[in-house]
Amino acid sequence: MKNPPEKGFASFISDCSKWALTGSTSYKIYLFALLVIIGTGVWAYSHQFREGLIVTGMSNIVSWGLYISNFTFFVGVAAAAVMLILPAYVFKDEDFHEVVIIGECVAVGALVMCLLFITVDMGGPQRLWHIVPGLGLFNWPSSILTWDVLVLNGYLALNTLVPLYILYCNYHNRKPVGWKYRPFIFLSIFWAVSIHMVTAFLYEGLPARPFWNNPLLGPRFLASAFAAGPAVIMMVIIAIKETTSYPIDPIIFKKLKRIIVIAAVINLLMLFSEVFKEFYTFTHHSLSAQYLFFGLDGHDALVPWIWTAISLNILGTLLFAFDPTKGNTKYLMVAAISLFTGIWIEKGFGLIVPGFVPSPIGEVVDYVASKTEILITLGILATGILIVTMLTKPALHILSNFKMLNTD
Amino acid sequence: MDSRKNEEGRMKKEEHPEGKSTRRSFLEGLSIAAAASSASLATGCSLNSLPESKEEFGLKWEEYFKKNYRLMTQKEKDDTVERLIKLAKLNDNQDLTISNQAPREKVLYGYAFNITRCEGFMDCVEACVKENNLDRNAKTQYIRVFEMEPGKLDPSTGDGKYFHEVPVDDKFYMGVQCFHCENAPCIKACPVKATWREPDGIVVVDYDWCIGCRYCMAACPYWGRRFNWGKPFVPKEEITRQQHYLGNRQRMKGAMEKCTFCIQRTRQGKLPACVEACPTGSRVFGNLLDPDSEIRFVLKNKKVFRLKEDLGTDPKFWYFID
Structure with missing residues (x-):
């Protein structure tokens, strides 16, 4: 090797931050805009911290709202990284190898968002140390929420450490040693499924809420995640292709498209099965579904949302399935945004809010997110995007350098 | 009460062995x-x-x-x-x-509600709000009373917001509150063990330990829990000063709370405020382990039923018909 004094971890970090922060003027404007949105979110949160959750639109009847909805959705996005890892490492797909790092960066960003959404949803965030195993009292294995804490943090660790190791080796122009990271790759594949199943079990395990107490919930979470997640990853890859010189083989789009179509079709099939069950024999337990799709007792806040979601869902699936442009990035971007938004609404508050309506004693209340809630949510989304950017940029820099050095 | 549940409810005094100090x-x-x-x-x-x-x-x-x-x-x-x-x-x-009075020996509380007698005056609600220092800003109520149509027995079909003179002909009334389930879904759900069932059957919340995630609220099939969305407020002159750590003491914003069968009263041998306040005698409270108690009389001699038996929660709250 040509560079005799081995550069340490400190220089790795400083180089990475340099690559992450330098860029064109438009890149700097983009970062600045994200920081402004984050700042607004922090300001809104300080208001919520002082006043309590009373500044949100939640109530004793609809006691989870925008935060938990987004949490649920982004667990799916995080889990979807497995759709790149699995072909890249298990089926040794060379094309996916090129972009697997992007999937992992998206997973880290999504997980940080999930943890932030949970934190801002807490009534007593200053008492959160009570849930730290060893310090507080961890109700494991009884409470599914403690399982979720474990799997989410574990998945975050896996998705941080494995790419970090590979990049660190490449940074020093070494090939990563297989046995040191491959076991963790396989673990993370299993783990990705588990984060989403456990999150589904949070809801699925509550007989109090018939709308959620449905064994299809977990599998359906996975199907929708494996459609929406790769759609997000596709959006990121298109953005990278359009704004950087990092080489992206068009075959990637073709393969991602195939994954998305299969998952989206399975998701729609399961949605249809659920709708059939709720409305063919209309029971007392179908009231939540009625509230969601048609409104109940004059309350219909979710009706326009769910029909928009289903339309976007079908539109996105069709756009991906019949692509006349054969991989035009603008076309794919439209398809990805449509599918992503559809699933986001449907699996976000289209899933969480109707679970609470009507309440177990029959009361119907509409939930409308407050301004504070929306600002905090936007702040967290911007944080996620910032993290994905800050991770992807240096990662791609290191990878292309490494490839250049090794092909010469 | 079976012994397994008893053991679960018992507290561990020392969690960590000395070697880990x-x-x-x-x-x-x-x-x-x-x-x-x-x-x-x-x-x-x-x-x-x-x-x-x-x-x-x-x-x-x-x-x-x-x-x-x-x-x-x-x-x-x-x-x-x-x-x-x-x-x-x-x-x-x-x-x-x-x-911080501990549970009394050989006591398991039970509650019965007479749907024939109740006339919907809601004196119980008022007494409860006052006794338990419930948040006046949010108008928190542990007890909800539903005006029911004849032919129905599910409170979700009733009217919980009636505001007129009672009793109304051809209607009957049903009160709901926390049912203190033996197999309580809320306890299972709590990630930090901030809510549990005491040996005398009262399901309590440690307000200072609750992190406010509201998972218990989602898990409760009876809508028995209330959350402090903001800072609770009680006018100073209306505060009930006889308090219990697990009962009616000052709550803080972001903590869960619920009916405690007036733990501050019942552990001293008194009746819950709602039972005492009821002008029609529709509310019966007592020790299920005492064969001579009124609650045991009701369970033995009246036709009783509980809500959502199919969920297997085993509430300690029965409805009965005279």
């Missing part, structure tokens, strides 16, 4: 560092108000780092109660009595 103190040190900032936020939110006295800050600091009530020794329970009394005196110049 260094690790524990290390973790505690870490936690102090990590939590110091949030502690100062939590305890000293009054950045723009008057600076606190050193005594007050010290008390709040110790309160912040105290354990889950179930893990406290009797001395620790006494200490925290003493601190809470002092803080109430320092902050609002209030003289409170806060008890």
Whole structure:
């Protein structure tokens, strides 16, 4: 090797931050805009911290709202990284190898968002140390929420450490040693499924809420995640292709498209099965579904949302399935945004809010997110995007350098 | 009550063996560092108000780092109660009595509600709000009374917001509150064991330990829980000063609360406020383990039923018909 004094971890970090922060003027404007949105979110949160959750639109009847909805959705996005890892490492797909790092960066960003959404949803965030195993009292294995804490943090660790190791080796122009990271790759594949199943079990395990107490919930979470997640990853890859010189083989789009179509079709099939069950024999337990799709007792806040979601869902699936442009990035971007938004609404508050309506004693209340809630949510989304950017940029820099050095 | 449940409910006195004490103190040190900032936020939110006295800050600091009530020794329970009394005196110049009275021996509470007699006056609701220092801003109520159509027995078909003269002909009334389930879904759900069933059957919340995730609220099939979305408020002259740590003491924003069968009264042998206030005698409360109690008489001689039996929650709250 040509560079005799081995550069340490400190220089790795400083180089990475340099690559992450330098860029064109438009890149700097983009970062600045994200920081402004984050700042607004922090300001809104300080208001919520002082006043309590009373500044949100939640109530004793609809006691989870925008935060938990987004949490649920982004667990799916995080889990979807497995759709790149699995072909890249298990089926040794060379094309996916090129972009697997992007999937992992998206997973880290999504997980940080999930943890932030949970934190801002807490009534007593200053008492959160009570849930730290060893310090507080961890109700494991009884409470599914403690399982979720474990799997989410574990998945975050896996998705941080494995790419970090590979990049660190490449940074020093070494090939990563297989046995040191491959076991963790396989673990993370299993783990990705588990984060989403456990999150589904949070809801699925509550007989109090018939709308959620449905064994299809977990599998359906996975199907929708494996459609929406790769759609997000596709959006990121298109953005990278359009704004950087990092080489992206068009075959990637073709393969991602195939994954998305299969998952989206399975998701729609399961949605249809659920709708059939709720409305063919209309029971007392179908009231939540009625509230969601048609409104109940004059309350219909979710009706326009769910029909928009289903339309976007079908539109996105069709756009991906019949692509006349054969991989035009603008076309794919439209398809990805449509599918992503559809699933986001449907699996976000289209899933969480109707679970609470009507309440177990029959009361119907509409939930409308407050301004504070929306600002905090936007702040967290911007944080996620910032993290994905800050991770992807240096990662791609290191990878292309490494490839250049090794092909010469 | 079967013995397995009993064991689950029993508290572990010492969690960590002595060999782990260094690790524990290390973790505690870490936690102090990590939590110091949030502690100062939590305890000293009054950045723009008057600076606190050193005594007050010290008390709040110790309160912040105290354990889950179930893990406290009797001395620790006494200490925290003493601190809470002092803080109430320092902050609002209030003289409170806060008890940490343990469950009475050979007692398991049960409740029965006579749907033939109740006429929907809601005196129970009023008495409960007052006795339990419920938030007047949010108009929190532990008890909801539903006006029911004949031919229905499910409160979700009734009207819980009636506002007219009662009783109305051809209607009957049904009160709902926390049913203190033996197999309570809320207890299973709580990630930090902040809610549990006491040996006398009362499902309680450690308000200071609750992190406010509201998973218990989602898990409850009877809508028995209430959350403090904002800072609860009770006019000073209306505060009930006889309090219990697990009962009607001052709650804080972001904590869950619920009916405790008036633990501060029942553990002293009194009746819950709702039972005492009921003008029609529709509410029966007593010890299920005492064969001569009124509740046992009702269970033996009346036709009783419970809500949502299919969920297997085993509530300690029955409805009956005269």
